Every structure is written in C-alpha cells, then in structure tokens.
Amino acid sequence: MTPVFALAVGLLTGVGVYLLLARRVFPAILGLALLAHAANLVVLAAGDRAERAPIVIDGVERGLLADPVPQALVLTAIVISMAVTLYLLATFAARARVFGADDIRAAWTSDAERDPQSVRAELAGGGRERE
Amino acid sequence: MSGLPVLVWLLPVVAGLALWLVPRGSLWLLPLARVAAALQLVVTVGLFRATAGGDILVHALGNWQAPFGIVLAADRMSGLFALLLAVLMSITVWVLRPGSHGERSVRRALPLLFLLAFGLNGAFLTGDLFNLFVAFEVALLSSYLLIQVPGTERSLRAAFPNVAINLLASIFFFVGVGLLYGQHGTLNLGHLARAIEVGPPETLTVVACGLLALAFGIKAGLVPLLFWLPATYPTLSGPVAALFAGMMTKLGVFALLRTVPLLMPATPIPGVLVWVGVGSALLGVLAALSEYEIRRLLGFHIVSQVGYMVLGLGLLTSGALAAAIFYLTHHIVVKAVLFFVADELERRSGTRDLRAMAPDRAHAGGLASIFLLAAFSLAGIPPLSGFFAKVGLFRATLELESWWALGALAIASFFTLASMLKVWRLAFFAERPAKAAVESGPRPWPVWTLVCASILLAIAAGPAYEFAEATARQLLDARSYADAVLSATSGVALAEAPGP
Numbered sequence: 001m002t003p004v005f006a007l008a009v010g011l012l013t014g015v016g017v018y019l020l021l022a023r024r025v026f027p028a029i030l031g032l033a034l035l036a037h038a039a040n041l042v043v044l045a046a047g048d049r050a051e052r053a054p055i056v057i058d059g060v061e062r063g064l065l066a067d068p069v070p071q072a073l074v075l076t077a078i079v080i081s082m083a084v085t086l087y088l089l090a091t092f093a094a095r096a097r098v099f100g101a102d103d104i105r106a107a108w109t110s111d112a113e114r115d116p117q118s119v120r121a122e123l124a125g126g127g128r129e130r131e
Numbered sequence: 132m133s134g135l136p137v138l139v140w141l142l143p144v145v146a147g148l149a150l151w152l153v154p155r156g157s158l159w160l161l162p163l164a165r166v167a168a169a170l171q172l173v174v175t176v177g178l179f180r181a182t183a184g185g186d187i188l189v190h191a192l193g194n195w196q197a198p199f200g201i202v203l204a205a206d207r208m209s210g211l212f213a214l215l216l217a218v219l220m221s222i223t224v225w226v227l228r229p230g231s232h233g234e235r236s237v238r239r240a241l242p243l244l245f246l247l248a249f250g251l252n253g254a255f256l257t258g259d260l261f262n263l264f265v266a267f268e269v270a271l272l273s274s275y276l277l278i279q280v281p282g283t284e285r286s287l288r289a290a291f292p293n294v295a296i297n298l299l300a301s302i303f304f305f306v307g308v309g310l311l312y313g314q315h316g317t318l319n320l321g322h323l324a325r326a327i328e329v330g331p332p333e334t335l336t337v338v339a340c341g342l343l344a345l346a347f348g349i350k351a352g353l354v355p356l357l358f359w360l361p362a363t364y365p366t367l368s369g370p371v372a373a374l375f376a377g378m379m380t381k382l383g384v385f386a387l388l389r390t391v392p393l394l395m396p397a398t399p400i401p402g403v404l405v406w407v408g409v410g411s412a413l414l415g416v417l418a419a420l421s422e423y424e425i426r427r428l429l430g431f432h433i434v435s436q437v438g439y440m441v442l443g444l445g446l447l448t449s450g451a452l453a454a455a456i457f458y459l460t461h462h463i464v465v466k467a468v469l470f471f472v473a474d475e476l477e478r479r480s481g482t483r484d485l486r487a488m489a490p491d492r493a494h495a496g497g498l499a500s501i502f503l504l505a506a507f508s509l510a511g512i513p514p515l516s517g518f519f520a521k522v523g524l525f526r527a528t529l530e531l532e533s534w535w536a537l538g539a540l541a542i543a544s545f546f547t548l549a550s551m552l553k554v555w556r557l558a559f560f561a562e563r564p565a566k567a568a569v570e571s572g573p574r575p576w577p578v579w580t581l582v583c584a585s586i587l588l589a590i591a592a593g594p595a596y597e598f599a600e601a602t603a604r605q606l607l608d609a610r611s612y613a614d615a616v617l618s619a620t621s622g623v624a625l626a627e628a629p630g631p
Contacts, residue, residue, distance in 0.1 A: 035302055043306065046314075070312065084301075091294075
C-alpha cells in the first residue's frame with residue numbers, strides 16, 4: 001500500500017502547491033484543501049503499523065486489526081479542514097461581491113492607497129453594515 | 132487528580148455558548164459577559180495558586196489512564212498563561228462597549244472571545260500533543276471569525292492571507308503529530324518525551340519535530356514567515372486587537388516552550404531557534420522603524436519581541452528560559468496596553484496614519500502618559516518591567532558568551548526606543564490643526580490597571596523572577612513532567628480491570 005500512498009501524496013502536494021502559487025484566491029483555496037488531503041494520507045501511512053494493534057483481548061489475531069488512532073486523528077483533521085475551507089469559500093464569496101476581481105494582492109493594499117473618507121468611516125462606526 | 136484544570140478549561144465554552152443564546156438587543160449581554168470574565172479570573176487565580184508551588188495537576192479525562200486516554204496537565208507555566216489570559220480577557224470585555232465599538236460588533240465579538248479563551252486554555256492545559264492541535268484549531272477558528280467581526284473592507288482583505296498561512300501551519304503541525312505517532316506510538320507529551328529520550332534522535336523524529344517547530348514559528352510570527360501578522364492585527368476592532376496582540380502570538384511561543392524542552396533538546400532545533408530569534412528581533416524592529424501605520428508598527432514590534440523570547444528559549448539553559456518567561460509576561464501586559472492606546476488614538480483622530488494624526492491635546496494627556504509608560508517599558512528603560520526582562524536575557528547570553536546574540540539584542544533594543552520615540556513625536560507632538568473632535572470614548576481606567584500591573588512587575592521583579600526561574604526549571608525537567616502525567620491514575624488501573 002505504501003507506494004500507492006506515496007504517489008498519491010506526491011501528486012496531491014504537487015497540484016496543491018501549484019494551485020496555491022496562483023495569483024487568484026479561488027485556486028489557492030482549492031490548493032490548500034488538496035494539501036490538507038495530502039497531510040491526511042501521510043498520517044494514515046505513517047501510523048499504519050501492523051504490530052501496533054488496538055487494545056484487544058487475548059485470542060484475537062493482531063495482524064487482522066489496524067491501529068484506530070491514526071484514523072481518529074485523520075477524521076478530526078478532515079472535519080477541521082472542511083470547516084476552514086468553508087470559511088475561506090464564504091469570505092471568497094464576500095470578497096467577490098465587494099471587490100469584483102479575484103486578485104490575491106488586494107490583501108496588501110495599505111490605507112495610503114485608499115479613500116481617506118472611507119477609512120474615517122471605518123474607524124468611527126465599526127464599518128459598513130454588510131448583510 | 133484534580134478537577135480545577137477542567138473547570139478553567141470548560142468555563143469559557145459554557146459562557147461563550149450562553150452569550151450566543153442571549154437575544155438581540157438584550158441588556159443582559161454585557162453584565163453576563165463581565166460576570167463570566169470575573170468568574171474565569173477567580174477560577175484561574177485558584178489554578179495559578181495551586182500550580183505555583185510546583186505541583187503538576189493532572190486530570191485524566193473520563194478516567195482513562197494516561198497513555199491511553201487524554202490528560203490535562205497544569206504546571207506552573209499553564210497556570211501563568213491561563214492567568215494572563217484571564218486578566219486580559221476581563222479587561223477586554225470591560226473596555227468593549229456598544230457606545231465606542233458599535234452595538235453589532237460587540238454582540239458578535241463577545242461569544243467568540245470566550246470561545247477563543249476556550250481554545251487557548253485548552254492549549255495551555257493539555258498534556259497531549261493531538262489535543263494541543265485541536266485546541267489550536269478551536270482558538271484559530273474563533274480568531275478567523277473575530278477578524279470578520281468589524282465587517283470592513285479591510286477585514287475582508289486580510290482574511291485570506293491570515294487563514295491561508297495559518298492553515299498551512301496547521302497542516303505542518305498535523306503531519307508532525309502523525310509522524311511522531313508513527314515513530315513512537317503515543318501522543319501523550321510525557322510518554323513521547325520518554326520515548327524520544329532513549330538514544331540519539333532518529334532522522335524521522337527530527338523531521339517531525341522540525342515540522343512542529345515550523346508550525347509554531349509561523350503562529351508566533353517568526354522570521355521568515357511573519358508578514359501575515361502586521362497585515363491582520365490592524366484590521367481587528369480595538370480591544371480585541373489588544374487581546375490578540377497579547378495572547379494569540381504567544382500561543383505559538385507557548386507551544387514552543389512546551390514542546391522544545393520536552394521533545395527536542397537533543398535535536399538541532401534549539402540552535403536554529405536562536406538564529407531565528409535573532410533574525411526576528413532585528414527584522415521586526417527595522418520594519419517597525421519604516422512603518423507609519425500605528426498598529427502595523429506595533430505588529431512588527433511583536434515580531435521583534437517574540438524573537439527575543441525565542442532566542443532565550445533556543446539557548447535552553449534555565450537562566451535563558453527564565454528570562455524568556457519573564458520577558459513574555461512583561462510583553463503580554465505592555466503590548467496589550469499599547470494596542471489599547473493605538474485604538475483610542477485611531478478612533479479619536481480618524482486615521483491609522485501617524486503622519487496625519489492630530490489628537491485633541493486637551494484630552495490626550497491621560498492617553499499620552501499611558502503610552503509613555505508602556506513605550507519606555509517596551510524599550511527597557513530602568514524602573515519599568517522591560518528593563519528587568521532585558522537584563523535577564525542579556526545576562527543569559529553573557530553567561531553563554533554568545534557575543535553576537537548580545538550585540539543583536541542591544542541593536543534591536545536601541546531601534547525599539549527609536550521607533551517608540553517616533554510614535555511619541557508624531558502622535559502627540561506634531562503641529563497640525565486638530566480635526567473635528569471625535570467623542571473621546573470610555574475612561575481608560577481598565578488600561579491603567581494593566582499599566583499598574585507592569586509597574587508592579589517591576590517593583591516585585593525579585594519574586595517574579597524567582598517564579599520565572601522555578602517555571603524554567605520545571606520546563607527543563609522533562610522526566611518529572613513525564614512521571615506526573617503518566618502516574619495519573621485514581622480509578623481502576625488498566626491492568627487490574629476485570630476481564631470480559
């Protein structure tokens with residue numbers, strides 16, 4: 001199994017990094033999701049050792065059982081990465097509505113390049129109401 | 132076996148969820164939040180007192196014996212961090228009010244603040260590596276949402292780089308945890324420390340520890356992966372930014388303090404951390420010198436000072452570690468004060484740019500004196516707490532005769548003072564026509580309590596330093612940590628459990 005895992009991890013990481021280096025936000029979100037999947041596969045492959053069976057009673061053949069801990073870890077990680085990906089997609093949707101363009105560099109715009117009036121309003125009133 | 136860590140851990144989540152249930156527009160929201168914060172403070176003081184003597188309070192959740200179940204383990208450092216968090220939480224909750232920060236953002240921020248405290252306390256109290264990961268994620272998810280609370284264009288812009296880099300760090304953290312489990316078959320920190328201690332570290336263990344250190348370094352805002360921090364913190368609403376400046380980056384530092392002496396003393400990682408610390412100390416302060424947005428400037432200062440702490444941690448002697456812990460305590464208090472002041476200044480003058488600030492001088496006296504005390508403390512001027520923090524670090528580097536580290540620290544300190552003087556001159560003494568007066572917000576007395584805490588830390592520097600030294604000794608004593616965590620049995624031991 002391990003060579004298959006290694007190939008899959010390499011492929012996912014490669015594609016993930018490629019997408020993450022894009023200048024647009026949406027591909028970068030997909031890239032992060034793929035990297036999270038690669039991490040899950042690494043942990044499954046690293047933790048899968050036959051000699052380390054779960055807590056079992058005598059008389060059960062150990063070779064038949066997998067260690068459940070890595071699976072529990074991966075399950076938790078899947079849930080967390082799903083939540084974060086959803087959050088990223090939601091902010092992506094909000095960004096697309098506000099800025100239109102899907103450009104990652106919008107993050108680094110400083111106040112000096114913005115309209116002083118809108119900065120003032122932002123500081124005074126807790127920001128635009130956005131529903 | 133003690134229930135106190137569980138209480139400290141779970142109180143914020145109960146409070147956070149209860150605050151979410153408070154109906155819109157209810158007058159109960161603020162009083163409830165303040166009572167919850169005060170309650171948390173009381174419980175945490177209890178925990179601090181219980182751990183200050185050197186005992187490690189261990190609680191096996193669900194009474195599952197240590198290497199099989201998850202344990203909470205509170206030592207001196209856990210108590211210290213939980214206490215600092217509870218103090219900052221109380222002040223943040225006290226300062227955050229609808230009058231000055233907007234009804235809607237207060238209603239959204241309060242429950243999230245408590246959930247953030249739940250995550251942070253979980254990280255401080257856990258004795259299990261994977262549980263540390265989960266606590267990190269709880270804190271991070273709350274922090275992502277808190278960043279969106281102001282609902283401004285700027286917070287929307289900052290969301291992606293912040294979440295992306297933190298998610299990447301979480302992936303490294305997770306892979307590190309998985310590899311360590313694959314190597315050693317345990318996730319319990321004490322058990323892992325014992326397993327790693329045997330013989331020279333294997334390559335895969337070093338790689339896994341490196342991934343952990345990289346993840347914590349990103350979250351602490353260390354060189355070279357620091358630029359998300361000054362981009363994110365200025366977008367937060369004022370008091371929340373103060374809490375973030377105090378506690379969020381220190382989560383990374385905490386995780387390093389916890390794992391480096393336990394798991395990595397034999398690896399090359401502490402040596403790398405010294406260089407990373409020097410780099411952060413210098414780069415952070417130089418970036419701050421060239422910055423004109425007040426909270427971005429302070430954000431770069433965080434990077435610089437986290438560098439000081441990590442340098443002390445990397446040296447890994449009890450003196451250097453004690454200095455790092457004292458520095459950290461001082462830094463959390465002072466940095467929060469500076470962010471409170473920066474928030475007031477920004478709101479009063481309606482701009483983030485120091486070059487355009489013109490606060491109403493008649494009402495800026497209190498603010499100016501708070502700022503001066505905090506800035507001098509940060510720069511390390513003698514009667515204030517920063518002086519003792521820096522003397523400790525300088526002494527530690529002198530003892531190890533690492534002259535270049537000493538030189539770098541001295542240069543960074545000089546530039547810290549220079550950049551603080553820049554803020555002082557531009558924000559309070561520039562000749563500019565005063566803008567239309569913005570209402571001057573609440574009286575800053577909660578911030579004065581923090582200033583007093585900083586002064587108290589200087590007056591009581593002797594006992595405080597002794598405490599830091601005791602904490603450092605406890606951190607370096609991996610063996611007794613392992614013993615305490617692994618001997619957490621109160622119920623039926625597993626070996627004696629009845630058969631099926």
